[in-house]
Each structure stands twice: as structure tokens, then as C-alpha cells.
Amino acid sequence: MDLQGARRERRLEMYRARLAERLRTNRAAVEALYEGGTLFSPQGTRSGRALLRAHQVLQRASSLLEQLSGDGVVPAPRLPERIEELYREVDTLLARSDALSGRHHRAASVARLPGR
Numbered sequence: 442m443d444l445q446g447a448r449r450e451r452r453l454e455m456y457r458a459r460l461a462e463r464l465r466t467n468r469a470a471v472e473a474l475y476e477g478g479t480l481f482s483p484q485g486t487r488s489g490r491a492l493l494r495a496h497q498v499l500q501r502a503s504s505l506l507e508q509l510s511g512d513g514v515v516p517a518p519r520l521p522e523r524i525e526e527l528y529r530e531v532d533t534l535l536a537r538s539d540a541l542s543g544r545h546h547r548a549a550s551v552a553r554l555p556g557r
Contacts, residue, residue, distance in 0.1 A: 467492050495541035502534040
């Protein structure tokens with residue numbers, strides 16, 4: 442059994458789950474703004490634009506995770522330094538998305554979980 446490969450796959454799964462949760466949360470926030478009619482108020486418009494920017498940031502994070510998985514056109518990086526660099530960038534993008542969408546709690550970085 443390839444333990445290193447299993448760890449890499451598990452880490453990627455954790456990041457994908459975090460990304461999917463944020464996409465769901467942002468979508469629900471936009472739907473709430475629209476359904477409540479506040480999207481067309483000045484404050485709602487500002488919130489909607491912030492959520493749109495957060496979504497764009499999450500799309501960038503998604504493309505980096507695709508690159509890490511090797512599922513896209515670009516092959517997955519092999520150098521541990523490059524892999525860590527991409528995960529740090531994903532962490533930064535997730536934090537930026539949280540700030541844009543008004544999420545105030547900070548989730549621990551998967552890269553810095555205990556026992557790593």
C-alpha cells in the first residue's frame with residue numbers, strides 16, 4: 442500500500458470538501474439576497490459584488506486543486522516544494538474568499554493539521 446499516495450489523496454479530498462462547502466455557502470447567500478429582495482438595495486448590491494468576487498477567488502482555488510490532482514491538462518506537480526506552494530496559495534485564496542463573503546471564523550489549514 443502506498444501510504445504517501447493515500448495521504449496526498451486524503452489531503453486533496455479535504456481541500457475539495459472545504460471548497461465545495463464555501464461554494465454552497467456563497468450560493469445560498471446570493472439566493473437569500475435575491476429572494477429577500479435586498480440584492481437590489483445599495484447594501485445588497487455591495488454584498489452581491491463581494492460574493493461574486495469571492496466566487497471568482499474560489500474558482501481560482503478550484504483550478505489549483507485540479508492542477509494538484511493531475512486531472513486537468515497540466516500534469517500534477519511532483520516536487521514537494523511546488524506542491525506545498527500550491528496548497529499555500531489555495532489556503533490564501535480560501536481565506537480571501539472568507540473575508541469577501543463575510544465569514545468570520547477561520548478554519549484551520551489542512552496543511553497545518555496536528556500530526557502532519
